Amino acid sequence: MSQRCKIIPERCIACGLCALYAPNIFDYDEDGIVLFAQEPTARQQFIIDAEQEKVQTAYRKCPTRAIILEK
Secondary structure, X not given: OOEEEEEOHHHOOOOOHHHHHOOOOEEEOOOOOEEEOOOXXXXXXXXXXXXXXXXXXXXXXXXXXXXEEEO
16 A cells, blocks of 8 residues: 655754665755655655655654655
8 A cells, every 4th residue: 555755844954864764765955855856846745665664764763753654
């Protein structure tokens, strides 16, 4: 089952953990704030099955809860 992932850039402190754990999904803008690697202007996207475990780890490690997962 696909999960929807949302990001809240305003909460991001540019710690780098999300891109460390899920580099195919997360990237950063020029200020180090989270964005989606494939859709930089999007604030939500569905995560393919092969990436879900990595995204869940990034979600759990995010210290500011800038990443939100929904089923």
